[in-house]
Amino acid sequence: MKRFLFAAALALTPLSGASAASDMPSAAPAAEGMSAEKLQAMSTAIKAGQFQKVTSVLVARHGKLVFEAYYDEGRPDGGAEARRNTRSVTKTVTAMLAGAAIARGAIPSVDAPIKPYLKGRPPAAAPDPRKNKVTVEDLMTMSSIAECDDDNQFSRGNEERMYLIEDWVGFYLDLPVRGFPDWAPKPADAPYGRSFSYCTAGVTTLGAVVQGAVGKPLPAFARETLFGPLGIEGERWQVSPLGLAQGGGGLGLRSRDLLKLGQLYLDGGKWNGEQVLPAAFVAAATAPHANARPDTDYGYLIWLQTFSGHKAWAMSGTGGNKVVIVPDLGIVAVITTVNFDVRQPHAISERLLTEHILAAVTP
Template sequence: MDAAVRAGEFKRITSILVARQGRTMHETYFDEGGPETLRNTRSVTKTVTAMLVGAAIQQQLLRGVNARVMPFFADMGPFANPDPRKDAITIEDFLTMSSLLECDDENRFSGGNEERMYLIEDWVRFTLDLPVKGFAPWLTKPVDSPYGRAFSYCTAGATTLGAMLERVTGQRLDAFAQRTLFGPLGIRGERWQHAPTGFAQGGGGLELRSRDLLTLGQLILHGGRHGATQVLPAAWVTAMTTPHAHVDDSRGDYGYLTWLPNFTVRGRNFPAIAMSGTGGNKVIVVPALDVVAVITTINYGVPNSHALSERLLTEYIIPAALLDDVAAD
């Protein structure tokens, strides 16, 4: 695998780490940075935001995922395009990428596309000013979708959740994260991106070391437990990794800001849990094999970058785990 990466078969991979049964089995860096380098893994941040929502609920700072979003920002109103359906948007709608806002990062014509948000100073107002989307005859409505939700990838929603957390916790998001999540995990020196108005960006851009990413993957694998410490409630990790929306037949389902793909290797299906960011940056958990894999890249703008990273999993990492099982038998 390392030889193929160095030969350029996977473009610009910067690190690959693999842990199995709680032990780091493989750790290679392909750039000059090494293990202490912070990696900008883009939308992997979103899964961290979901973890922090769970921490806020555990601390009773939030009532739960059914709480409506608009009241948290009542002092900023009124917002454009008023609609009772917007008033009904919940935290869970943003966690599952299925709010009724016209927001689709995968459609460059969408008014809520994240690239438009970055042109505006107030990212929260940008989000909450969006109109309710329409469903053309060729689109599947929520009522006809699996799990009753129509998936539409929306960074603006996750960004707004980060701003909401700052309001309910009375802390900057980075401080709350360090106190409730990163500190207990031994993660230090992380770097957040911030919106023009100052709040930490919960939708992307968080920089962590590859080893930190591996720790976050292991936290998911172990149901929120790190060593003897229950960092996140096990029930919340289960909720994060339970299907709540269907992305499409090739990418599988979606939990709470967490991808739920399936990988087929040697005729066997392996359900997985993934934190995923632009360029094919991945933290992938394969529970059946007790495997956590971290793949960091700078393949931004490279066609099919996610598929390149997933090939590392299906062509090398999972087969190695299967061979390990055979050797153990």
């Protein structure tokens, strides 16, 4: 790709007309080519516990909300107004904010090195001139040179180690350079020229980079450029011991807010006719830049998967929390859960998506 530069209620919630809370028009499922009966069967299966602890499901098609249900209504932290901690779904939001910073010229391009935006920091514990070349795109594609792997408990950069110290950005900057033994593909030998390694600390640092580039706290920039235009209110950021908003996870948003973010990508960065994010950035963000698994590529902090034969973009967080965009079907699906202590929670949510949501599309 060319480089780019640019300056439930347990019963279903009734759907009719435009929803003031979601700013998204609603429609009966049949009007948008979906089976109400199959969606209702999904809801019945969720209530029966077939998908463990799902807390909400929302589905939009062709820009219209066709299904909305909450399965934790009545709990103090449940229902439509609950701010869902969807964990690493936050990472895609941080990529969006990096795109907004580039659009405003605060960062010249995805190729910009991150070091100039992290001024005033103490020298790294493991200095290496190669670290000075780490770019915004390296962090957005989980392919920087840092030895950082959240999927490996022995990794020096494992996320859980980061939370033990107060300076999370310093944690990332102090990591040694990653090594590539014979059994690990080097970047030059990997698809797209990048070796993927899932690293929350790098995304935390990306948030600090955006903050340094725009000259204001990350939450304020998010409100100005993303949440304000989308009508998202009451967001809840997690912060580090030093007060940095955590771009790597834990952002609290309503399920309807998550639906808006998915719809924003589906519509090429537009919301209610306004170009909130550049279309060029959205196109680049949802293109493959690294290979995460044999069957899964990775864009700019978003997973590129295939479900039931349809290519999809997935914002994904621990517990099987997901915002899935299926472009060729015009579908955005939000699945929130508290399946944090069950086996293969992502597989559970993906089964819900394929066996019920996508299966509800009518010929």
